[in-house]
Amino acid sequence: MYQLEGLLYSDNSKVSIKIEDSVISKVETVDKFNDASSSKRYIAPALVDNQVNGYVGIEFSKPDLSTEDMLKIVRKHRENGVMTFMPTVITASFESLKRSFTNLAKTLDDTEVAYSVPGFHLEGPYISPEEGYRGAHSLKDIRKPDWEEFLKLNEAAGGKIMQVTLAPEVEGAVDFIKKCVANGIVVSLGHHNGSAEDIERAVDAGAKTVTHLGNGLANNINRFENPLWMQLADDRLMCSCILDGFHLRPEMAKVFYRAKTPNRMILTSDMTMLAGLPPGDYVWDGKEVELTEEGVIMLKGTKYFAGASLPLRTGVENMMRFTGCVLKEAIDMASINPAKLYGFDDRGEIAAGKRADLIVFELEEGKMRIVETILGNISR
Numbered sequence: 001m002y003q004l005e006g007l008l009y010s011d012n013s014k015v016s017i018k019i020e021d022s023v024i025s026k027v028e029t030v031d032k033f034n035d036a037s038s039s040k041r042y043i044a045p046a047l048v049d050n051q052v053n054g055y056v057g058i059e060f061s062k063p064d065l066s067t068e069d070m071l072k073i074v075r076k077h078r079e080n081g082v083m084t085f086m087p088t089v090i091t092a093s094f095e096s097l098k099r100s101f102t103n104l105a106k107t108l109d110d111t112e113v114a115y116s117v118p119g120f121h122l123e124g125p126y127i128s129p130e131e132g133y134r135g136a137h138s139l140k141d142i143r144k145p146d147w148e149e150f151l152k153l154n155e156a157a158g159g160k161i162m163q164v165t166l167a168p169e170v171e172g173a174v175d176f177i178k179k180c181v182a183n184g185i186v187v188s189l190g191h192h193n194g195s196a197e198d199i200e201r202a203v204d205a206g207a208k209t210v211t212h213l214g215n216g217l218a219n220n221i222n223r224f225e226n227p228l229w230m231q232l233a234d235d236r237l238m239c240s241c242i243l244d245g246f247h248l249r250p251e252m253a254k255v256f257y258r259a260k261t262p263n264r265m266i267l268t269s270d271m272t273m274l275a276g277l278p279p280g281d282y283v284w285d286g287k288e289v290e291l292t293e294e295g296v297i298m299l300k301g302t303k304y305f306a307g308a309s310l311p312l313r314t315g316v317e318n319m320m321r322f323t324g325c326v327l328k329e330a331i332d333m334a335s336i337n338p339a340k341l342y343g344f345d346d347r348g349e350i351a352a353g354k355r356a357d358l359i360v361f362e363l364e365e366g367k368m369r370i371v372e373t374i375l376g377n378i379s380r
């Protein structure tokens with residue numbers, strides 16, 4: 001049995017939490033703490049990140065991805081409060097995608113990896129080929145939805161592809177979405193230039209969320225007809241946002257929050273392999289890039305972003321700063337909201353019977369300083 005005390009993130013009440021056999025056995029409110037320092041410490045569920053491309057110099061699509069590589073990433077995430085994440089593989093050739101999923105699936109034989117990685121996210125290749133919308137996805141590998149191909153990829157992944165990000169306007173998208181939904185796979189709209197009608201049809205077919213709303217979008221868009229309005233307006237759609245402070249302007253985050261409400265927002269890091277490395281110049285994917293001191297990756301010598309590198313808790317901090325929302329809402333967007341979307345019934349909240357994946361942190365001027373992370377199945 002393990003016990004900890006602190007302020008419950010959702011309502012600031014003083015609580016004592018008991019953990020037995022890796023799960024929370026009891027949450028009770030207390031009048032006062034045994035240890036005075038607990039009065040500054042919040043306890044929240046560990047975070048869930050649905051879009052992670054790599055970390056500490058390791059890309060999930062690297063040809064020889066090993067279990068050791070995965071363990072390094074799992075442990076680095078844990079330090080930062082993330083105990084569930086979905087490795088994400090983006091547009092590439094069939095052979096390359098198949099190899100990536102085969103490698104990823106193999107790492108799940110390790111119980112420590114499997115504990116934190118419930119499944120994978122395939123972002124592309126069935127997205128818009130249009131400049132601006134496709135972002136950094138390789139044009140030559142973008143193609144129309146192909147269910148037979150997807151089945152082969154999912155087989156290589158051991159049936160663990162949990163989310164596909166696709167464009168709703170491309171030929172065959174609606175049929176493909178229906179098949180995903182029938183097979184329990186979450187469909188997310190992203191890197192697309194779909195019309196309001198395309199988006200509505202996709203949602204009718206079962207698409208549930210949007211991948212990094214406001215990104216994967218051209219710089220110049222039509223003020224009447226663009227993918228933003230319908231994705232904001234359709235209350236059936238959730239959305240994920242990269243709130244590293246660079247990928248969206250603060251006022252965009254505020255408008256998205258108001259339109260989608262806290263229940264339909266998910267925070268994601270979308271971090272790339274350069275995350276967790278020291279600032280400086282790198283050659284990444286054949287391109288010269290700079291990882292800045294502030295933590296954004298720029299194409300060297302340009303004003304273009306090449307990727308994200310900040311951990312998910314930065315998104316939680318920025319969400320509060322940009323929108324004025326309370327801690328509970330910001331944490332829920334990075335824990336229970338994604339957990340519900342993917343059907344992770346055992347995590348994302350603090351309640352008896354749930355996995356004891358918890359973070360203990362102090363809030364100093366809006367920054368989360370993680371004091372302790374507790375992982376249900378790891379002995380401490």
Ligand SMILES: [Zn+2]
Nearest residue numbers: 123135212216
């Ligand atoms: Zn993307």
